[in-house]
Amino acid sequence: MTASLFAACLWAVAANLLAMLPAKDGHWRGAWGLIACGLPILGWVVWENGPWVGLIVMFADMSGLRWPVRCFLRWRRARCQCGV
Known part of the structure; x- marks a missing residue:
């Protein structure tokens, strides 16, 4: 297992642990933190292991x-319906 896949597994464990904790904001603060950490890890996985493994991790x-x-998909769908 490469270092990038190990980091992706640690990210997944952290995401699951974060989901178990109670949060007043619906876990949005933790989600933004996970996104900020996960995107560079995803790039590292693609760079080190190739695009197919990167798609699986994504x-x-x-x-x-x-x-x-x-929420992002709903927001995009609402913006793309230009008067239709």
Whole structure:
């Protein structure tokens, strides 16, 4: 296992531990922190292991951060409906 995949696994463990903690803001502060840490790790995984492994890690990360992804997709869908 490469160092980048080990870092991605540690990120996944941290995301699960963060999800178990109670939060008043619906875990949004932690989600932004995970996104800020996860994007460089994802780039590192793609650089070290290739794009197919990077896609697998990206989909695993997206399954852990479902609500930020859903909110982003809703926001994009609302912006793209230009008078339709």
